Amino acid sequence: MKFLKPYFILWLMVVTACSTDNDIDKDLDKPTITVNYDGGFPQGCEQLQRGNTYIIKAKVTDNLALASYSIDIHNNFDHHTHDDQGKICDLEPIKTPVNPLIFKENFKIEGNLKEQEIEIELNLPESIDTGDYHCALSVTDQTGWNTRTSIDIKIVE
Amino acid sequence: MFLFWGIYITAFAQHIPHQIKGKVLNASSLNPIEGVTVMGNGLFAVTSASGEFYINNVKTDHCVLTISHVGFEIKQIHVTNDENDEDEEAIKILLNPSRTSLKEVQLYAKKQFHQPIEMPMISKQVDKEFMEQNRENSLMQTLSKIPGVTTINIGSGQSKPVIRGLGFNRVVVVQNGVKHEAQQWGADHGLEIDQYAVESIKLIKGPAAIMYGSDAIAGVVDIQQPSIPLKNTFKGEVNVLGESNNDLLGISTGITARTNQWFYRTRLTYRDFADYKVPTNKISYENYLFNLHDNNLRNTAGKEADASFSLGYKNNNFITETTFSNVNAKNGFFANAHGLEVRNSDIDYDSSNRDIDFPYHKVNHFKITNNTKIALGDHQLVIDVGFQNNIREEHSEPVPHGYMPKPENSKERRFHKNTYSLNIKDDIHINDQHHLVAGINLEQQQNTIGGWGFLIPTYQRFTAGAFVYHQLKINQKLDIMSGIRYDFGLINTKEHFDWYRTPVENNDGTTSQVYLQRARNKSLDFSNFSGSVGVNYQHHNTTYKVNIGKSFRMPLANELASDGINYHMYRYERGNINLQPESSYQADVEFNYAGNKVHVNVSPFVNYFDNYIYLNPTSNYDNSENLQTYEFTQAKVFRYGGEVSVATTLFKKLELQASGEYVYSRQTSGAKKGFTLPFSPPLSGLFTATYLFKDLSFITSPKLVVDYKITASQEEIVPPEEITEGFQVMNISWFANLYLLNKTQSVKAKFKINNVFNTKYFNHTSFYRLIDVPEPGRNFSISLTIPF
Numbered sequence: 001m002k003f004l005k006p007y008f009i010l011w012l013m014v015v016t017a018c019s020t021d022n023d024i025d026k027d028l029d030k031p032t033i034t035v036n037y038d039g040g041f042p043q044g045c046e047q048l049q050r051g052n053t054y055i056i057k058a059k060v061t062d063n064l065a066l067a068s069y070s071i072d073i074h075n076n077f078d079h080h081t082h083d084d085q086g087k088i089c090d091l092e093p094i095k096t097p098v099n100p101l102i103f104k105e106n107f108k109i110e111g112n113l114k115e116q117e118i119e120i121e122l123n124l125p126e127s128i129d130t131g132d133y134h135c136a137l138s139v140t141d142q143t144g145w146n147t148r149t150s151i152d153i154k155i156v157e
Numbered sequence: 158m159f160l161f162w163g164i165y166i167t168a169f170a171q172h173i174p175h176q177i178k179g180k181v182l183n184a185s186s187l188n189p190i191e192g193v194t195v196m197g198n199g200l201f202a203v204t205s206a207s208g209e210f211y212i213n214n215v216k217t218d219h220c221v222l223t224i225s226h227v228g229f230e231i232k233q234i235h236v237t238n239d240e241n242d243e244d245e246e247a248i249k250i251l252l253n254p255s256r257t258s259l260k261e262v263q264l265y266a267k268k269q270f271h272q273p274i275e276m277p278m279i280s281k282q283v284d285k286e287f288m289e290q291n292r293e294n295s296l297m298q299t300l301s302k303i304p305g306v307t308t309i310n311i312g313s314g315q316s317k318p319v320i321r322g323l324g325f326n327r328v329v330v331v332q333n334g335v336k337h338e339a340q341q342w343g344a345d346h347g348l349e350i351d352q353y354a355v356e357s358i359k360l361i362k363g364p365a366a367i368m369y370g371s372d373a374i375a376g377v378v379d380i381q382q383p384s385i386p387l388k389n390t391f392k393g394e395v396n397v398l399g400e401s402n403n404d405l406l407g408i409s410t411g412i413t414a415r416t417n418q419w420f421y422r423t424r425l426t427y428r429d430f431a432d433y434k435v436p437t438n439k440i441s442y443e444n445y446l447f448n449l450h451d452n453n454l455r456n457t458a459g460k461e462a463d464a465s466f467s468l469g470y471k472n473n474n475f476i477t478e479t480t481f482s483n484v485n486a487k488n489g490f491f492a493n494a495h496g497l498e499v500r501n502s503d504i505d506y507d508s509s510n511r512d513i514d515f516p517y518h519k520v521n522h523f524k525i526t527n528n529t530k531i532a533l534g535d536h537q538l539v540i541d542v543g544f545q546n547n548i549r550e551e552h553s554e555p556v557p558h559g560y561m562p563k564p565e566n567s568k569e570r571r572f573h574k575n576t577y578s579l580n581i582k583d584d585i586h587i588n589d590q591h592h593l594v595a596g597i598n599l600e601q602q603q604n605t606i607g608g609w610g611f612l613i614p615t616y617q618r619f620t621a622g623a624f625v626y627h628q629l630k631i632n633q634k635l636d637i638m639s640g641i642r643y644d645f646g647l648i649n650t651k652e653h654f655d656w657y658r659t660p661v662e663n664n665d666g667t668t669s670q671v672y673l674q675r676a677r678n679k680s681l682d683f684s685n686f687s688g689s690v691g692v693n694y695q696h697h698n699t700t701y702k703v704n705i706g707k708s709f710r711m712p713l714a715n716e717l718a719s720d721g722i723n724y725h726m727y728r729y730e731r732g733n734i735n736l737q738p739e740s741s742y743q744a745d746v747e748f749n750y751a752g753n754k755v756h757v758n759v760s761p762f763v764n765y766f767d768n769y770i771y772l773n774p775t776s777n778y779d780n781s782e783n784l785q786t787y788e789f790t791q792a793k794v795f796r797y798g799g800e801v802s803v804a805t806t807l808f809k810k811l812e813l814q815a816s817g818e819y820v821y822s823r824q825t826s827g828a829k830k831g832f833t834l835p836f837s838p839p840l841s842g843l844f845t846a847t848y849l850f851k852d853l854s855f856i857t858s859p860k861l862v863v864d865y866k867i868t869a870s871q872e873e874i875v876p877p878e879e880i881t882e883g884f885q886v887m888n889i890s891w892f893a894n895l896y897l898l899n900k901t902q903s904v905k906a907k908f909k910i911n912n913v914f915n916t917k918y919f920n921h922t923s924f925y926r927l928i929d930v931p932e933p934g935r936n937f938s939i940s941l942t943i944p945f
Contacts, residue, residue: 026831028874067776070783072559079503080556084445102560106778138785144774144828144876146785148443 031062044085056120070106184251193226283358296352304800313433315347322820323375335543349522351463353409356383366687366708367640402936405430436934450507459488474532489513516553543578564609571607592628614676615651616714702747729779761799792827839871859893884918905942
């Protein structure tokens with residue numbers, strides 16, 4: 001009897017370790033975000049003119065429910081980063097910012113949507129520095145998964 | 158009395174491997190005898206020219222040694238382990254020339270200091286031999302061979318301890334009786350300990366709050382004081398290490414010496430390594446692709462210089478030792494993405510694989526400890542005092558971020574922390590049945606910050622704890638231990654404002670430029686009880702342990718008060734001032750069978766957290782920087798798991814060992830209900846085969862060790878983690894003692910190949926896993942330990 005004890009404990013371990021996970025379904029899927037479709041804006045290396053107004057457009061999807069999205073446009077005058085669009089844009093020489101554009105906004109997506117085309121209005125004042133900029137877009141779902149994409153753009157006169 | 162303690166230890170000691178040393182002399186001439194055979198209980202040694210012998214790694218507390226030599230009478234001696242008292246002089250054995258009758262000699266350890274009682278924790282004693290055999294690039298990587306222990310690695314030179322899936326501040330690291338304060342500052346911050354200065358470690362799996370304080374909710378890495386050298390001895394050694402993967406060169410030298418009552422030790426260690434190599438030439442992270450030059454993980458080089466000195470005094474009922482140590486290190490971090498942030502740079506990282514460019518950190522940890530033990534009849538007083546000063550600076554290229562203009566220098570963050578500790582403990586032997594330990598722990602800590610980045614506020618923390626535990630010995634086999642502890646803690650955080658202005662929209666539609674506040678002046682106090690009850694039953698070769706306990710952990714300053722951007726992780730971190738202390742309930746069981754041929758150990762556990770503190774990725778963006786907001790929240794967590802290991806020896810030459818570890822964690826409430834906890838280690842098994850070869854001229858005890866690790870995929874993840882594929886990886890090492898210099902002292906040699914097949918695999922709990930960086934590729938290493 002006594003010699004059986006260790007085997008019993010071992011058996012208990014194996015059983016608990018292998019017991020199945022009958023939990024609720026977990027959301028393991030990240031949302032997606034892309035500008036790579038007809039009408040997506042801006043595209044990699046796109047040139048935007050000062051003084052104009054543009055509509056940023058991107059498609060976001062999720063398997064369950066989208067939650068929020070954000071946009072962050074900042075200068076890349078120091079070449080500190082690059083985008084993930086696969087294109088290599090011609091960068092202007094490194095320079096010091098004087099009055100660079102800083103555009104940061106975030107928005108909620110109401111209504112447990114699984115798909116949406118987001119639209120953000122972007123005004124480019126005449127006074128901002130021209131040059132290389134970086135446009136970072138991201139989206140979250142209601143679980144807390146976050147997906148980013150970024151696009152190198154150029155603001156010209 | 159002394160005899161009693163001898164028996165007592167036999168019954169209760171945890172079979173800590175120890176050393177038996179002795180000297181064999183000719184009874185009539187008193188000259189040493191060389192080549193005498195000493196054997197018994199599976200132990201074996203031969204005396205040197207000076208008549209001395211050493212038997213290492215003795216696991217039993219009582220053994221009978223048979224001493225035999227041609228021309229002399231065979232002699233048998235009983236040796237009882239003296240456990241904590243390494244001071245015992247070498248056993249002197251006088252062999253009578255033949256024709257004298259066989260005599261039985263009883264040798265019992267003389268001791269004033271009794272063995273302190275211990276709770277029946279699931280623990281593993283690590284000795285110098287284990288350290289030497291398994292030494293990797295950082296202390297925790299060395300220990301990760303123990304089932305239930307994993308690490309969070311940061312590159313090749315740093316790692317953080319994880320015990321049964323819990324890490325960071327849930328594991329207490331203790332050195333020389335004082336809690337080691339380091340590694341709390343960030344996920345990329347490892348322990349600050351010279352692993353060559355470590356001789357023995359007690360690793361506790363499971364809550365150990367009663368003895369080690371409230372943070373020991375997951376376990377303890379207790380780095381014990383090295384043994385006191387023998388009287389009138391002088392010993393020194395040089396350790397040299399070379400590695401091919403990161404072109405590491407390490408050298409460490411240590412001296413220990415003792416006159417009659419005074420002793421000292423000193424050690425110097427220096428390590429310098431280049432970028433480590435991974436078995437891939439490109440890393441693809443999200444949509445980014447980083448090409449690696451010559452497989453080097455750009456800018457992961459580092460260097461470390463450590464020094465320590467201690468002076469001690471010992472007599473029959475008093476031991477005191479004061480230790481000074483300093484650990485200084487500089488480590489580079491992967492240049493293309495630190496944390497999650499992708500960076501471009503003009504720095505020519507590939508011009509050299511040894512230089513350390515941005516981003517990097519510098520750490521310095523200075524420590525003074527005094528450990529004093531006084532034996533007063535049935536009382537044994539232990540006083541540990543400590544002062545620690547650590548400084549960590551993180552440097553990165555100054556670049557503008559959001560509304561922050563370009564900073565003037567590279568000093569992103571500086572932390573400066575002073576910690577004062579005082580522990581007093583009285584170990585009272587009441588009578589044969591009752592044994593009581595009572596004590597207090599006090600700690601005062603001040604942290605000040607600097608640099609242009611903000612993560613953790615300036616704070617002061619005071620903690621005080623009082624405990625008592627009791628051992629009831631029912632009979633020789635069974636004892637019951639129970640303990641209770643009360644802790645009180647006070648945290649004062651200091652306000653912090655950005656050094657640059659951010660536009661903030663007012664209610665009336667206007668915009669103001671303000672210095673945003675990141676931390677507030679707050680004073681918070683916490684208190685809680687911890688308790689545990691355990692049973693220890695030992696019969697012949699079998700030990701059963703059951704332990705049930707409740708422990709708690711006070712929230713840290715960053716969990717309570719952080720409010721800022723962690724650019725490295727590309728997220729906005731927000732503390733929660735309303736966090737309650739974490740409390741945990743755990744039941745542990747251990748079954749251990751140590752037979753002559755087979756050794757089996759099974760240690761399952763079940764654990765429940767009322768309110769586990771965790772950094773939860775929300776679905777919101779913060780309004781100042783537009784990064785995803787992560788908030789410290791609390792959730793109920795249920796966990797279970799355990800370790801199994803089986804070892805056997807075949808044909809006296811081949812030792813086979815298999816072990817496995819598993820942890821299941823589930824959040825049962827809160828925002829991430831149904832998910833696991835971050836950094837959950839996957840199911841894994843380790844198979845080790847050790848083959849002992851015959852001695853060959855000056856090469857003695859050569860052995861070959863093959864490790865094969867099989868890890869399952871980790872599909873239990875929580876945002877923002879990724880599923881990690883399973884892997885199999887093999888390491889091979891060869892050990893031998895080389896009698897190169899003379900016949901009495903051998904050079905210990907080790908040759909090791911890590912990741913023999915240069916397998917590309919990912920470690921789910923590695924810091925660089927987040928950016929899809931694989932583990933290091935094949936590595937050849939040579940290490941030599943040369944005595945002098």
